[in-house]
Every structure is written in C-alpha cells, then in structure tokens.
Amino acid sequence: LLHFENNKLYFHKVCHINYTTYDMWHVQDSINPHTHADIMLLVHEDDDNNEAGKHPYWYACIINVFHVNARYKSKTRLMHFLWVRWLE
Template sequence: VIIPNNTIYAVQMMQVHYTTYDMRHKYNTINPRTHGDIMVLLGETAPNHPYWYACMLAIYHMEMWLNNGGTPVKHHLEVLWVRWLALLRNHKSGMKCACLPRVAFVDESDTDAFGFLDPGQVI
C-alpha cells in the first residue's frame, strides 16, 4: 500500500443511506463530535446478539496505490476510527424483558478496544 505524500484527510460528517419499511429512501447524518454511536452486523452465523456497537472517533479518507505484485492500482479509501463497545453480560435484554441491551466501552488495555471500520458496514 502506498499513500501519496503520506496524506490522510479527516472529514467531519458522513451520511448513511437506507430504505425504510415502506420502501422510501432516507439517510442519517453521523457526526463523531455529536452523534457518533453506530452499529454493524456481527457477521457470525449463530450469534447470541446480532450486532456490534461502536463510538465513532473520526472519519478519514485517502488516495492510495495498491500493488499486488503487478502494476499499482489507484484506490480511494474511506475508514472510520472507532472505539468498540461491549454488551454488559449481567444485564437482561430482549423482547421477553422489554429492555434494550446495555453497552460499555471495551477497556483501553484490550488490544481490540480501538479499530478501523469500512463506512459501508454501518447500519
């Protein structure tokens, strides 16, 4: 991976486009400074809970060249820098108890507490 001039750009907001239950197209604007909480599908086949939650810290984009042994190909990359949230295990949630899940920040000492995420994964 080659990033020209080692330059990465920060962006203040992003829009997530979605289709509503009645087939209308809508979007939400997400700003890490004001409303940065997001969720993504877990991606496992048999999860106890279908989502991961995160607090978005920043939005970045960059131009990059990817070289897989042949001719380098130019790409535009957008990433979210996030701090992951974990479900509180001792809190009951779901339809039976009519409660939403509670989450808390993953401890900073955990190597997976922070990460990068493709904006296309945000629900």
C-alpha cells in the first residue's frame, strides 16, 4: 500500500524533464501547464494498442504538476507526477 506522508500533495508550476537525444546530447525540457501544456508520448512497444496500423503516439494535456513524499514498504521516496487529460 502506498501512503502519502502527512497526507500532503505539493503543487508545482513547471515540470523539468532531463533526457538524452538521439545524438547523445543531454538536454532538458520544461512543461508548464499554463503555457505549454500539450505533450506527446511514444506508445510502449509491448502495448496492445501498438499493433500494425495503430498510431505510435499518445497525446495528453497537462492539468497540473505534483510531487509527494510517498512511503511504500517502510521506504520513503520523493515521487513526481502529472495530472493529465488524455486526448484522442
């Protein structure tokens, strides 16, 4: 069972995402729900929706950015997550 410490959820204005590009550069993007809320994600290769002829991406609109201090099996971890509205 996952527990939020002190039942607190923390809001953020921006989400920063670090990743490596195809040419091995380390870059950072930011997602701001108020200015650049639309995102596109590659469908996982094991997903049943990724059959031949299916679209390879999922689309979402970010509603808000959060973090919590979550406790699972007596270990506390900082977890970041997005509240999204999935688009079709």
